[in-house]
Amino acid sequence: MATEIRVPSLGESVTEAQVGEIYKKVGDTVAKDESLLELETDKAAQELPSPVSGTIAEIAVETGDEVEIDTLLMTIDEGDGSSQTDKDEDKGSAAASADSEPGKAHDEGQSGGKADEGKGGRLIEVNTPSAGESVSEADVGEIYVKVGDTVKADDPLLELETDKAAQEVPAPVSGVVREIVVSEGDTVAPGDLLVKIEEGAQSSSSASGSDEAADYGGGQAIHGESGTTASRDERHDGEMDGAGRDPAPAAKKLMAENDLTKSEISGSGKDGQILKGDVLAAIERGKDESSSPAPKKESKPAPKRPQSAPDDAEREERVKMSRLRQTIAKRLKGAQDTAAMLTTFNEVDMTAVMELRKKYKDLFEKKHGVKLGFMGFFSKAVCHALEEIPAVNAEIDGTDIIYKHFAHIGVAVGTDRGLVVPVVRNADQMTIAEIEKEIGRLGRAARDGDLTMADMQGGTFTISNGGVYGSLMSTPILNSPQSGILGMHKIQERPMVVGGQIVVRPMMYLALSYDHRIVDGKEAVTFLVRVKESLEDPERLVLDL
Incomplete structure (x- = not known):
């Protein structure tokens, strides 16, 4: 029976996609859930898995084709699509069993790789994937494997850095790495060859467990069989x-x-x-510890400094900027050059929010499984203010102003790679608990390097919390093409006059940077006042006031 593979629903407001990499050709056998091809939208790139096992009978599209939802992509004749792969793996297993017999592992280990050839299958080329719209090249980052390593399907092979983010390239099949055609720091384009893997093969060192253990230097991810992994662990105490x-x-x-x-x-x-x-x-x-001077054993006059001190150039270190850092620099400078940026300030008394958190934090965490932080309150307060002042949620497109009647709130997160801004989509329709859960998920993904393109696109307004680093006040830069960004800062106890009395209150400075081309000063100040009112009287958020 023939099964038609068509373009699936691609998400809200997405009606078409572009065909990226096609991983199969007519006549290839596929297993259920094996990736067939890649579809790229203006939101993200996604792989399309096979719903059945069988043989590719027809491929109706080519790389680069624009396709709409329900367009025919492929036809698969159902059957034991994984039979050839299974046969290869069975052969590999049989050979591995033979290797385990006395004497055979050593003989084949001396045969110059014949054992690999007998176990292996076809060479699979791993190419540079498409990284999304407008991304035309990437830099090769860490390479996790070396020639001769055994890998399993989906094991990371290397890392690619684009001007959007860093992503790991997984192995499409299980086998042995036969060739690595790139080096760290190389610039590659979508479709460029990266690695060749012999499908179904096993390295002779995996079978014997001796050569790799002797040569292992730790410069790769551990992808071998359990015996290999154990030997590596023992080598590392x-x-x-x-x-x-x-x-x-x-x-x-x-x-x-x-x-x-x-x-x-x-x-x-x-x-x-x-x-x-x-x-x-x-x-x-x-380095700091090793560079600390050793204690003096006896008091002696300090030696005279050499006449010729090292040149400054000898004490400098030149490091190539990552593509992500280059993009951050370009976008921030572009925002300054394009927008008429202005910043207005206010301060908020955090007493009410802090008391509310203290009162309900345990119950909140018990019910929702997430801690009650400040970002949920600030995000809801911002959403309420955006409804009243829509210009702050708008953007300029040529001579048009685009008003967004939804709130996709970007949350700036600092990582070891640089600043990223994942987006909480439709925050205006979410509860504080739902916002906290999503911010937690995005924060973990940012720290682990697992953010996708979809996680960082489509924001309409951004919140930046410099207070976590101790900042008392700042003027945040717009995240183009957005027209507003709210800067949160450190909560500092200060003397305030309340009802004619001087009292100590936990205060926070708020900063709103905005594009003065479409946001007037009155609107900006009103927006910030509304945020302040919601935070100083959180019941307004509950009552939608």
Whole structure:
């Protein structure tokens, strides 16, 4: 029976997509849930899995084609689509079993890779994926594998950095890495060849468990079979033992290069996972300690400084900016050059919100499974103010003003890669609990490097919380093409006059930067006053006042 593969629904307001990479060709066998091709929309790129196992009978589109929802993409003749792959894997398993017999592993290990050829299948090319609209190239970041490594399907092979974000390229099949055609720092375009994998193959070192254990330097992610993994762990004195997740691949490589173990590093990722930034921080701490002068054993006159001090150039370090950092710089400078930016300030008494949090935080967390923070209150207060002052939620497009009758609130998050702004979509229709949950999810994804293009597109207004770093006041820069950004700051106890009496209150300065081309001063000040009123009297948020 033939099964037609058509363009699925792509989400709210998305009516068409562009065909990206096509992973199969006519005659190829596929297994259920195996990726067939990639579809790119103005929101994100997504892979389309096969709903059945079978053989590709027809491919009705080509890379680059514009397709609408329900357009025919492929036809699959149902059957045992994974049979060839299974046969290859069965052969590999049989060969592996043979290798485990006495003498065979050693003989084949000396045969110059013949065992790999016998176990393997076709060479699969791993190309640079499309990274979304307007992204035409990327830089090769960390490479997690080396030639000869055994990988499983979906294991990360390397990292690509674009001007939008960093993403890992997974292995499309299980097998052995036969060729790596790029190096760290190379610039590649969508479709460029990155790696070749021999499908279904197993490295001779995986079978013997000796060569790889002897040569292992820790500069790769652990993707081998359980025996290989165990030998690697033993070589690192139990580094992978204990609770918590394994370090991220980039962190693991850096740890091995600098002879660091998990016990020497505090992980800041999900479940305590060690990230690359954690390793860099540990290395920096080590440099500081090693550079500290040793205590003097006896008091002697300090030696005279050499006549010729090192040149400043010798003490400089030149590092290429990542594409994400280049984009941040370009966008921020572009906002200054384009918009007529102006900032207005106010201050808010946080007493009511803090007392509300204190009173209900335990009950809130018990019911909703998330802590009650400040961002939920601020996001709701902003949504209420945007309804009254729609110009702050608008953007300029040529000679037109586009008013957004919805609130997609961007939340600026600082990461070790730079500033990212994931978006809480339709925040105006969410409860405080729902907003807190979504902000928590986006924050974890940002720290773990798992944000998608869809997570960071479509924002209409941005909130930046410099207070978490101790900032008392700032003038935030617009996130183009948005027309407003709210800056939160440190809560500081200050003497205030209330009812003719001087009292100590927890105060926060608020800053609203806005585009004066479409937002008048009266509107900006009114917007900020409405935010202040909602936070000083949180019941207004509940009563929609």
